[in-house]
Amino acid sequence: xxKSPAANAQEPLFDASGFATQTSGLFTASREWLQHHWLQIxxxxxxxxxxxxxxxxxxxxxxxxxxRDPEGRAGWGSxxxxxxxxxxxxFIIMLAAKLVAGYAGAPSQVSSTxxxxxxxxxxxxxxAWVREIALGAIEHRTQSAHYSGEALLSAMGLxxxxxxxxxxxxxxxxxxxxxxxNVTGLVAGLGVGGIAIGLAAQGIFGDxxxxxxxxFDRPFRxxxxxxxxxxxxxxxxxxxxxTRIRSFGGEMRVISNRQLLDKEIQNISNRDHVRVTLTIGVxxxxxxEKLEALPDLLKAVFEDAGGKVARASFExxxxxxxxxxxxxxxxxxxxxxxHATRNKALVLLMRRFAEQGIVIPYPTQTTYTAAPDGxxxxxxxxxxxxx
Numbered sequence: 437x438x439k440s441p442a443a444n445a446q447e448p449l450f451d452a453s454g455f456a457t458q459t460s461g462l463f464t465a466s467r468e469w470l471q472h473h474w475l476q477i478x479x480x481x482x483x484x485x486x487x488x489x490x491x492x493x494x495x496x497x498x499x500x501x502x503x504r505d506p507e508g509r510a511g512w513g514s515x516x517x518x519x520x521x522x523x524x525x526x527f528i529i530m531l532a533a534k535l536v537a538g539y540a541g542a543p544s545q546v547s548s549t550x551x552x553x554x555x556x557x558x559x560x561x562x563x564a565w566v567r568e569i570a571l572g573a574i575e576h577r578t579q580s581a582h583y584s585g586e587a588l589l590s591a592m593g594l595x596x597x598x599x600x601x602x603x604x605x606x607x608x609x610x611x612x613x614x615x616x617x618n619v620t621g622l623v624a625g626l627g628v629g630g631i632a633i634g635l636a637a638q639g640i641f642g643d644x645x646x647x648x649x650x651x652f653d654r655p656f657r658x659x660x661x662x663x664x665x666x667x668x669x670x671x672x673x674x675x676x677x678x679t680r681i682r683s684f685g686g687e688m689r690v691i692s693n694r695q696l697l698d699k700e701i702q703n704i705s706n707r708d709h710v711r712v713t714l715t716i717g718v719x720x721x722x723x724x725e726k727l728e729a730l731p732d733l734l735k736a737v738f739e740d741a742g743g744k745v746a747r748a749s750f751e752x753x754x755x756x757x758x759x760x761x762x763x764x765x766x767x768x769x770x771x772x773x774x775h776a777t778r779n780k781a782l783v784l785l786m787r788r789f790a791e792q793g794i795v796i797p798y799p800t801q802t803t804y805t806a807a808p809d810g811x812x813x814x815x816x817x818x819x820x821x822x823x
Contacts, residue, residue, distance in 0.1 A: 484532035491528045495520060515572030519565045530557040555614050563607040567599050574651065595648075643677040646693035650674055655697075661704040661769065664696065668704070709765040710774040711746065716785070717757025719795040726794060730760060737788055738764045741781035756799050 501517025534554045537547055574595060651674075656662050660671050662681065669683035679696055681689040718730070727750070734748040743764035751761040764781070766774040789796065805813045 480536035484536045487532040487535060488528055491523070491531070495523050495528075498523075512576065515569060515576060518572060519568035522564045522568050524557070524561060524564070527557040527561040530554045552615070556611055559607045559611050559614075560604070563603040567596075567603050570599055571596055574648070595644075642694045643692050646697050647674065647676055649697060650679075650693060655701055656703050656705075659705075663702040663704060664699045704769055707769050709744075709767050710769060710771060711763060711765050712743070712774055712778050714762045714778070714782075715751065715759055716762060717754050717759045717796060718789075719797040720756075720758060722758065722794055726792060727758065730794070733788060733792070734760060734762050734785070737785045738762060738781045741784055742766065742777045743781060757797050 498517040498520035501513050501520075530550070530553050533550050537550050650656070656671055658671050658674060662669065662671060667681065667683055667689055669681040669689060672680045672682050672688070674693075678690050678692050681691070683689055716734070718727070722730075731748045731750070735745045738745050738748070743766050745762065745764045747761060747763040749761060751759045753759070764777075766777045768774075807813055
């Protein structure tokens with residue numbers, strides 16, 4: 437037997453008659469509750485009012501914690517206070533209602549309504565708190581690292597949008613799931629949309645997340661001296677997309693944050709000494725006893741100049757000299773100071789060599805040529821003796 441067209445028609449998404457029935461039942465249950473439990477309701481209302489007043493006072497107290505220090509920086513107390521200030525009146529009222537509903541003996545219809553509103557209020561309030569704490573933590577980290585203000589404002593604006601969208605999207609899914617709604621399609625749609633946006637703006641997001649990695653991991657900060665590849669310079673600014681480095685040659689180097697983090701970065705500002713390595717050659721004619729005493733002589737000379745010798749020893753037989761290696765450290769990270777110490781030590785070394793009669797030879801080379809018959813032609817005149 438075939439069904440009529442009316443039976444084949446789809447059921448409406450919203451059943452007005454069912455909603456009216458539920459609303460009528462809620463009002464009926466509430467009226468009976470008021471008639472039979474009016475004293476408990478009054479007491480519960482008074483307790484709820486006290487809870488609301490206390491929570492408002494706590495929120496005003498949190499507003500005092502949210503005040504920044506005289507230099508405009510936000511500490512952790514200020515961050516927590518700023519998050520608590522974002523507590524909504526709706527959340528405060530629903531919290532009070534949730535706490536006193538059991539004492540007042542509320543019927544199931546009223547309790548279900550309170551639970552429904554409490555779920556919405558608590559989930560979205562938690563999202564607001566997490567957003568403020570996350571943004572405050574990022575701001576606290578960037579201020580302590582002295583990042584440039586203009587770039588920080590731009591980054592914080594974009595970060596606020598991303599964090600707000602992500603947290604409240606999650607809150608919406610959680611609320612709908614607690615209300616019994618099938619959120620599988622919504623979650624899939626958000627996932628596909630997020631992937632599409634990520635692929636379209638992967639370059640921007642890559643540099644943004646690299647900037648966040650620099651902020652939190654702190655491999656360097658503005659004013660640090662760094663070296664990567666063949667570039668050595670000072671960090672001038674860390675932006676939303678790129679970092680600017682003033683090289684020691686004077687030019688400005690601009691590199692994207694993502695590419696910069698892919699490189700090996702040497703933070704010169706974090707070292708406590710500068711190590712200088714020198715190769716010093718002496719003539720092969722130097723007597724063995726002077727060669728034996730030469731490492732101690734080199735150590736004394738460089739330490740008298742202000743360095744700390746890490747190594748002074750014979751290295752190898754060179755083409756025209758006996759080569760010694762000297763490695764010495766100069767405290768601090770200042771290259772001009774290290775070079776001044778190096779120059780002072782070399783001048784002092786020349787004086788000691790002059791006193792000891794030790795010679796630093798010039799590179800020399802002797803060339804031999806041959807006559808047509810194969811005999812060697814001497815490079816100097818040979819005097820024949822008369823027999």
